[in-house]
Amino acid sequence: MAPQNNNSSGGSSAPSSPRAEYTDQQLHNALLQFYGGSTATNENCGHIFGFGNPDHEMSMLQRITATTMLDYESKLTNGEAATAVSSIQTLLEEASSFHEAHGPILPLQSIIQSKSPCMTLAAEFKRASPSKGDIASHLQAGEQACVYFGAGASVISVLTEERWFKGSLEDLRDVRLATTELANQNSLSRQHQRPAILRKDFITTKYQIAEAAASGADTVLLIVATTPFNVLQELILFARSIGIEPLVEVHALVELDVAISAGAKVIGVNNRNLHTFQMDLVQTEKVAEELTKRGLTFHHDDCLMDDDNKPQLSLCALSGMSSAHDVDRYRKVGVGMCLIGESLMRATDPGVAIKGLCLDPKDYAASQSVSGGAYTGGTKMIKICGLTDPNDALVACRAGANLLGVIFAEKSKRKVSVEQARDIVDAVRKFGERSDRMEIKINDNSNCNTPLSSLVAKSHALELAARRPLVVGVFQNQPLDFIKEMVEKCGLDLVQLHGSEGMEAANSKHFGVPALRVVDIELGSDGSEDRTSMDTAASILNEVTSDPIALLLDTSIKGDKHGGGGTGQTFDWTIAESIQNMGLPVIIAGGLTPENIGEAVGNVRPWGVDVAGGVEAGPGVKDIDKLQKFIGGAKKAAVEASKGF
Numbered sequence: 309m310a311p312q313n314n315n316s317s318g319g320s321s322a323p324s325s326p327r328a329e330y331t332d333q334q335l336h337n338a339l340l341q342f343y344g345g346s347t348a349t350n351e352n353c354g355h356i357f358g359f360g361n362p363d364h365e366m367s368m369l370q371r372i373t374a375t376t377m378l379d380y381e382s383k384l385t386n387g388e389a390a391t392a393v394s395s396i397q398t399l400l401e402e403a404s405s406f407h408e409a410h411g412p413i414l415p416l417q418s419i420i421q422s423k424s425p426c427m428t429l430a431a432e433f434k435r436a437s438p439s440k441g442d443i444a445s446h447l448q449a450g451e452q453a454c455v456y457f458g459a460g461a462s463v464i465s466v467l468t469e470e471r472w473f474k475g476s477l478e479d480l481r482d483v484r485l486a487t488t489e490l491a492n493q494n495s496l497s498r499q500h501q502r503p504a505i506l507r508k509d510f511i512t513t514k515y516q517i518a519e520a521a522a523s524g525a526d527t528v529l530l531i532v533a534t535t536p537f538n539v540l541q542e543l544i545l546f547a548r549s550i551g552i553e554p555l556v557e558v559h560a561l562v563e564l565d566v567a568i569s570a571g572a573k574v575i576g577v578n579n580r581n582l583h584t585f586q587m588d589l590v591q592t593e594k595v596a597e598e599l600t601k602r603g604l605t606f607h608h609d610d611c612l613m614d615d616d617n618k619p620q621l622s623l624c625a626l627s628g629m630s631s632a633h634d635v636d637r638y639r640k641v642g643v644g645m646c647l648i649g650e651s652l653m654r655a656t657d658p659g660v661a662i663k664g665l666c667l668d669p670k671d672y673a674a675s676q677s678v679s680g681g682a683y684t685g686g687t688k689m690i691k692i693c694g695l696t697d698p699n700d701a702l703v704a705c706r707a708g709a710n711l712l713g714v715i716f717a718e719k720s721k722r723k724v725s726v727e728q729a730r731d732i733v734d735a736v737r738k739f740g741e742r743s744d745r746m747e748i749k750i751n752d753n754s755n756c757n758t759p760l761s762s763l764v765a766k767s768h769a770l771e772l773a774a775r776r777p778l779v780v781g782v783f784q785n786q787p788l789d790f791i792k793e794m795v796e797k798c799g800l801d802l803v804q805l806h807g808s809e810g811m812e813a814a815n816s817k818h819f820g821v822p823a824l825r826v827v828d829i830e831l832g833s834d835g836s837e838d839r840t841s842m843d844t845a846a847s848i849l850n851e852v853t854s855d856p857i858a859l860l861l862d863t864s865i866k867g868d869k870h871g872g873g874g875t876g877q878t879f880d881w882t883i884a885e886s887i888q889n890m891g892l893p894v895i896i897a898g899g900l901t902p903e904n905i906g907e908a909v910g911n912v913r914p915w916g917v918d919v920a921g922g923v924e925a926g927p928g929v930k931d932i933d934k935l936q937k938f939i940g941g942a943k944k945a946a947v948e949a950s951k952g953f
Contacts, residue, residue, distance in 0.1 A: 327471065328382060335366060335374035342377060342512060343536055352536040355562045357583050367583035368438055372472060373534045376510040384515070396518045400550060403521035410488050413551040414504040416527040417574050419462055420622045420644045424611035427635050427667045430463035430506060430624070431456035431658075432649030433483065435474040439585045439741060440706070442474075444653040449479035450486030456652065457487045457503050459662035463527075465506040465647055468520075477523045480507055484524030506555060512539070514546045521550055527574075530554045532563040533582060541570040557626060559591060561598055568604070575606075576624040576647065580741060587741040587776070589634070592625040596641040599623065607642035628741075630775050632666035632675060639669060654708055656940070657947040683764075683888040687909045687946040688771050689895060689916030690939055693782065694722035696928035698735035701779075703932055705739045707939040710774035712736055713920070716794055717784035717806060721927035722920065729798040733779050737799075740776035746801045748773040748822055748857065760892055762854035767893045767915065770802075770822070770857050780804050780824065788818045795819045802857065814856035822857035828864035829879035829898070845886035852892075860918060861887075863898030875899070876921055881912045888914070902937035909945035917942055 330338075343353045350360070358364030366374070394402065407413060420428045433452050435445045453464045466483050467475035484505045491502035507520035508529045520528050530543055540556070547554045556572035558564045559581055567575055577592040599606050605619040622645065625638045630651035638646060648665070655661040666672035692704040693713030701712050714729045715722045724732075737743060750769045778801035783791050785807035795803060804824040805814050814823035827848055852859065863879045878899035887894050893915030900908060901922035908917060923938050925931040 327379065330375060330378055332366070334378065335371060338374040338377045338381075339366070339370060342374075342539070344538075348536070352538045355532065355560075355566050356534065356536070368585070369531075369534060369582035372438070372469070373510045373512065373531075375471065376469065377512055380513065380515065394522075396515055399515070399518035399522045403518065403550065406522060406524055410485065410524065411502065413521070414502070414526040415551075416463070416504055416506075416553040416555065417622050419504045420574065420624070421608075421611035421618055423462055423667075424608050424644070425669055427608070427639055427643070427665075427669075428463065428645035429456075429461045429662065429665065429667055430465050430645055430647040431461035431652055431662065432465040432467070432508070432647060433475075433479065434465075434467045434649045434653055436472065437650070438472045440650065440739070443650055445474055447653065448482075450482035452653075452658070453483040453503075454486050454490050455659050456662065457490060459659040460667055461503055461662065462501075463504045463506055463645065463647075465508045465529075465649065468507055468509045475509075477519065480505065480520070480525060481523045510534070511543070514543065517543065517547050517552065517554075518550070521552060525552070527552055528554050529557055529576075531557045531582070532566050533557075533559060537566050537570060540566065544571055555624065558595065561594065564595055564598060573620070574622045574624065576626045576645075578626045579629075580627040585741050586743060587628045589628050589637075592623075592638055592643060593641050596623060596643065606644075608639070608644035609642065611644070631772070632664060632672055633772055634775075635665050635667065636669075636672050639672075656943045660947050660950060683891060683893040683915060684913070685893065685915065686913045686950050687915065687917060687942060689774060690942050691780070691895060691897075691916060691918040692920075692923065692930075692935065692939075693780075693897075693918055694720075694920035694924070694928060695732055695930070696722060696724050696728055697930070698731045700930040700932070700935070701732045701735050702739060703930070703935060704939065705736060705777045707936050708943055709777055709939055710916075711778055711780050711918075713780045713782050713804065713918070714798075714800075715782040716786065716791075717782060718786070719784070720782075724928075726794070726797050729779075729781070729794070729800070733799040736777050736779050742776065745799055745821070746773055746776065746778055748802065750822075750857075759852045759854045760849065760890075763852060763856065763858065763892055766822070766854075766857045771915075773801075778802060782806055785809060788813065792819045795821055804860065805856075806862070811851065811853040812855050816857075823855075824858050824860050824895070825856035826860045826862050826897075829861055829883060830864050831875075831877060831879065841880050841882040841886050844880075844883045845890065848883075848887060849890055849892065858895065858916075859887075859892065860895040860897060860916075862896075862918070878904070881908060881914075884914050885912050888912075900938070902934050902941055905938055905941045906945040909942050910949045913946075913949050 353359045433449050436442045464483050466480045467473040468477050468480050469475055488502050504526040506527045507525040511528055517528050555574050555576050556567045557576045557578050558567050559578045577595045579589050579591045580587050606621040606623045610619050623643050624645040625643050626647045629646050629648050635646055652658045652661055666675055689710045691711035692709045695701050695712055695714055714724045714732055748769055750766055780802050781794055781800040782804045802822045803819055806826045814825040816822045861884055863875045863877045876899055884894050884896045895916030895918050896914045897918035900919045919938055923930055923934040
């Protein structure tokens, strides 16, 4: 069967449409020929997934690589189109003319090392991907790259693969020209050095490297996982011969051996296994540890030394990062560059998102220095509750939801079966490129000596974990053993207690996963509240314990002894504001809709927002338009609100 792929976004690049479709046998044969055919050796190919196994099933990475090779083969050798294709020599002449007109190639390793002690950011332009489908297919490459550059990116990565990533060489050229023009305009200011431009594609030939240079690239990505050692070595040497220092990508430690032996100087660790699409952020740390064991110098802080003592290598983290905490995590192990794409492509304001990464360690330290004061971090968590369909869950994930709620409460119109919950969990895990429950790591901090400080720390841990969406099981006055059973059967990441169970019931020891604790904000029958917001906030904080992972405030009606929720009414949001002014971030729910979410986020700046009925076409059936507008509205309002802080 021929591999399925996304439709193109247009734009001129090789290979040109219409595209051929290939059989599995053709793809297999292309790979075998690339590996060396009958002369392929374990020395050159032993690190390649499935090498030597005649029954091996190709991974998606291998399918894409083989398809790209066959597309180029067709372009370069078949029919009338081949006569119009430039030779490598012609491409190199075009590259020379391009760089004479628009500036020389920038040395990647020098660019990275020059940013020390700040983290170098490679911001990526990626319209789509095989695992996520469309990400932001409407964006224009040059415009987005200028936003990245203006906010502090020193490298711009451009996906040029057409079928699955909807990219093109035209995107690469547009990015190079637009950022060069912007840098020239800023030549009298502090930001006069243009960013280095990375061609990110499935490169297997010298032709593709020459093609990249002719389109303005400063560097190219070489993927060890699909490239024989001897070919990798040839490609590295060819790239250097024309002034390009390649970014050599590894995932497994066996691939690190190949990269080092082939002479790589800039090594990128893809935290995503491109054969399985599983994400593991520890992978970069494993490579850093291995380099240290081998006595190879790479630590980014050491780049401040004189030229003779600079590190031999530069280490880069690729995939899965989205926050200042991720950047700091890798800064601590000596990483010099972080490549971030999807979260910036999805961001309402990518410039604000980049500033929030705290590339300068001083900025990160300042952001973490406030303790015991008001919570002023703004809205970071979006929860979509009452899901019954995995397709709705995926829409929410793609739009940017952090928490996906499935309801087990008996009285709920949105109650799910075990099978429905399991299907949603499977869909969310696949989207998040994981195969198991997400572990929420809560640091045992000796400074957390009060329930309030403990909850603040736990909320922070949940925020970090929920960068990839988590599934929450919602329960109301149900036996703890039943809740634990549902956690295990369905694979829930955490639970939410929405009844009169009490704070202590939210201790993770009861279920094996953390629990959100709902606090009811009681309204009278006429919709009014009996106490002032300050009194209510003080009363809530008086009753909190360190058992839950976080608090969620929701509306209830006076006299309902079973717990609130599902009222469709808002409570006085200044209660949430008062609690956050006392230091505790909270999630708010109750009566939120696409129409009022901007007001809620903009005025109150709650840590999180939660919606169910406000984005439905009917009980348990989400209205896709409302759902997307709600999440988009929350994100946009959060960005605008942050500008005042």
